[in-house]
Structure formats: structure tokens, C-alpha cells
Amino acid sequence: MKARIIVTLKTGVLDPQGKAIEAALTSFGLSGVDGVRQGKVFDVEIAGDDRAAAEETLKAACEKLLANTVVENYAIEIA
Amino acid sequence: MRAAIVVFPGSNRDADVARALTQAGAEVVKVWHADTEMPAGTDLAVLPGGFSYGDYLRCGAIAGRAAAMDAVRAHAARGGLVLGICNGFQILCESGLLPGVLMRNVDRRFICHRQLLRVERADTRFTTAYAKDQVIDVCVAHGEGNYFADADTIARLEGEGRVAFRYCDASGALTVDANRNGSLNSIAGIYSDKLNVLGLMPHPENFVEDLVGGTDGRGLFASLAA
Numbered sequence: 001m002k003a004r005i006i007v008t009l010k011t012g013v014l015d016p017q018g019k020a021i022e023a024a025l026t027s028f029g030l031s032g033v034d035g036v037r038q039g040k041v042f043d044v045e046i047a048g049d050d051r052a053a054a055e056e057t058l059k060a061a062c063e064k065l066l067a068n069t070v071v072e073n074y075a076i077e078i079a
Numbered sequence: 080m081r082a083a084i085v086v087f088p089g090s091n092r093d094a095d096v097a098r099a100l101t102q103a104g105a106e107v108v109k110v111w112h113a114d115t116e117m118p119a120g121t122d123l124a125v126l127p128g129g130f131s132y133g134d135y136l137r138c139g140a141i142a143g144r145a146a147a148m149d150a151v152r153a154h155a156a157r158g159g160l161v162l163g164i165c166n167g168f169q170i171l172c173e174s175g176l177l178p179g180v181l182m183r184n185v186d187r188r189f190i191c192h193r194q195l196l197r198v199e200r201a202d203t204r205f206t207t208a209y210a211k212d213q214v215i216d217v218c219v220a221h222g223e224g225n226y227f228a229d230a231d232t233i234a235r236l237e238g239e240g241r242v243a244f245r246y247c248d249a250s251g252a253l254t255v256d257a258n259r260n261g262s263l264n265s266i267a268g269i270y271s272d273k274l275n276v277l278g279l280m281p282h283p284e285n286f287v288e289d290l291v292g293g294t295d296g297r298g299l300f301a302s303l304a305a
Contacts, residue, residue: 013227014261016187065144068137068173070180071227 001046002079003058005066008039013071042066046078054078080105080304082123085151087112087142087170092128092284096164099284100125103300112145117153123160123303124151126167128220128282138181138223139166143173152176160204160303161276165221168268168278177269177278178236179228181221185261189222193292194281195257196267197247200240203270205277207305208298214251215295217281219260224280226262226269233263243268244279 009015015037022036044061046054058076067074082105086093097107100123108118112131117124131142142148148170155161155176163171171177184190195216198209209215228236236242244267246258253265260280268279283296 014182014185014225016183016185020187065136065140068140068180070178070229071182 001049001051001054003044003046003054004077004079005042005044005058005062006039006075006077007042007062007067007072008074009037010071010073040066051078080122081118081120082107082125082303083110083117083121084108084125084127085110085112085147086127087129087131087145087147089131089133090127090129090166092164092166092282095282096125096127096284099287099296099300100304102287103297103304105300105304110147110150112142112147115146115150117150117159121154121159123162124154126151126161126163126170128165128167131166131170134166134223137173139169139171139173142166142170143175148174155271155276158273158275161271162205162299162303163276163278164282164284165224165280168280169223171276171278176276177271178232179226179269181223181280182225182227183223184221184225184259186259189220190224190259191220192218192259194219194259194267195247195249196244196281197251197253198244199242203243203274203277203302205243205270205299205302208301212251214247214249215283215298216293217283217286217296219281221260221280224260224262226260226266226280228263236266236269237264239272241270241272241274242266243270243277244281
């Protein structure tokens with residue numbers, strides 16, 4: 001099974017990189033961008049076809065390593 | 080004082096901190112990240128600066144889960160002393176030994192300069208050679224040193240006297256200019272609840288010789304070795 005994990009900064013946590021990207025977009029004349037927040041995407045291959053077990057495995061992966069839950073949220077998508 | 084320095088792939092300040100500890104009179108051994116125990120008789124575990132695992136994922140994230148960190152956690156739980164400097168502080172936060180997280184510097188720049196710190200208390204195992212509110216001259220070198228934690232955690236750290244050092248100016252004032260990385264409450268270093276674990280972003284081990292600009296860093300190692 002293919003899964004995707006999306007890690008994003010929690011609301012209210014300052015994102016200097018997102019701010020820099022937003023400024024860069026604005027600097028070359030692109031209009032209409034009102035804000036950018038940078039995150040991470042992990043594409044994960046899961047053995048077998050047990051979706052519930054995969055969900056548990058991926059949740060553990062996020063909690064233990066992939067996200068720092070002090071400042072980050074995560075979302076799991078299983079294809 | 081027997082100190083064990085944990086070396087991760089990408090650690091690069093282990094020799095500096097070993098030198099500072101040896102100068103203060105400590106006996107120093109090195110521990111590899113894959114080791115599962117601290118050497119017998121270890122009083123102090125040290126996590127040195129550097130770029131462990133290339134700062135992959137997040138600074139300190141992978142090192143924080145290395146085998147040697149289980150041994151460091153066990154050492155801390157027994158009341159053993161733990162010191163994390165720079166990347167070592169990031170590792171302590173990622174490993175759960177200290178609360179909060181070190182975020183990207185507020186201005187996005189890697190900062191590398193001399194830095195004044197205010198010593199918040201001089202009654203811990205790390206700071207007896209200093210005076211409370213003493214301003215010391217050391218340095219910083221990091222891209223992710225912006226200390227962040229939720230409001231409850233910050234209130235708890237402040238209420239329990241667990242802030243070890245703050246970025247300050249020459250008079251000891253906590254100015255915005257002195258706090259270049261944007262840390263909450265100008266926090267440069269914090270203690271664990273039992274005051275046996277210290278993490279700090281600045282490098283006291285850089286300033287232990289007049290030849291390289293100063294000796295204000297000696298106090299930390301002298302306190303530990305006393």
C-alpha cells in the first residue's frame with residue numbers, strides 16, 4: 001500500500017522559511033499570495049493490505065519520529 | 080568527575096568539549112551513538128555540538144532516538160548529570176529529556192558570533208563557579224536556536240527557576256538585539272525539573288583559553304569538575 005504523511009506547523013508557530021518563500025513569490029511580481037507555510041511530505045510504502053494496521057504503524061511513525069508534536073501537526077492518507 | 084561524551088555521526092565539537100573538561104580536571108571517555116550503556120562510573124553524559132545525522136528530518140531528531148540516548152535517559156533517571164551543547168541541546172529536546180524545541184532562527188540566518196549570557200542561577204551543579212546574574216562572554220554558532228515551547232511550558236520553566244542562561248547585553252539587560260535567534264524569553268539554556276540535565280545553545284567550550292579570545296566558558300566545566 002502507498003501512504004502519504006503530511007507534516008505541517010501548528011497554527012501560531014512562527015515559520016521563518018514560509019515567510020521567506022512568501023517574500024520571494026511577492027518579489028518577482030506574483031500577486032495574490034497572502035501567506036505561505038512550509039511543511040513536509042513523506043511517501044511511505046506499507047507491506048500487506050491491512051489498512052487498520054497500516055494506520056496504526058503510520059501513526060506510531062508520526063508520533064515517534066516524523067513529527068515533533070510540540071510544534072507540528074500530521075495527517076495520514078492511505079491510497 | 081568522569082565524563083562520557085556521546086559521539087554521533089556528524090558530531091564535530093566533541094574534541095572541544097573534551098578539551099574543556101580535561102582542562103577542568105575531569106576524566107573523559109567517548110561513547111559511540113550505537114553503544115547501549117554508559118561506561119561504569121559515569122558522572123556526566125555530554126552531547127556535543129555538530130550536525131548529527133546531517134540535521135536530517137529536524138535538528139537532533141534522529142540522534143534523539145539513537146541507542147545511546149536510551150542509556151543517557153537511564154543515566155538521567157538515576158540522577159546522573161547530562162550536558163547538551165548546541166546540537167546537544169536540540170537532541171535533548173527531541174529525546175524528551177528537556178521540553179520545547181529549537182526552531183529556525185527568526186531571521187533565517189545561521190548566526191556565528193560572540194554572545195553575552197546572563198547566568199540565571201549559580202546554585203546548580205553546572206554553575207557554582209559563576210555568580211547569579213553574572214554576564215559571561217562566550218559565542219553562538221547555529222541556524223536553529225530559536226527556543227519555543229507552549230505558554231504553559233514556558234510558565235512552568237520560569238516558575239520553577241529552570242532557565243539557566245539568557246541572551247543579554249553588557250549590562251545584563253534582555254534586549255531584542257541581544258536575542259538574535261528570537262528565543263522566547265531570551266532563553267539560551269534550560270534545566271530539567273531535577274536540575275541534573277542542562278541544555279544550552281551557546282558554546283562555553285569555545286572560551287576556555289585566552290589565546291582564542293576569552294575564558295568565561297571555564298566556569299561551567301569548573302563547576303562540574305568541582
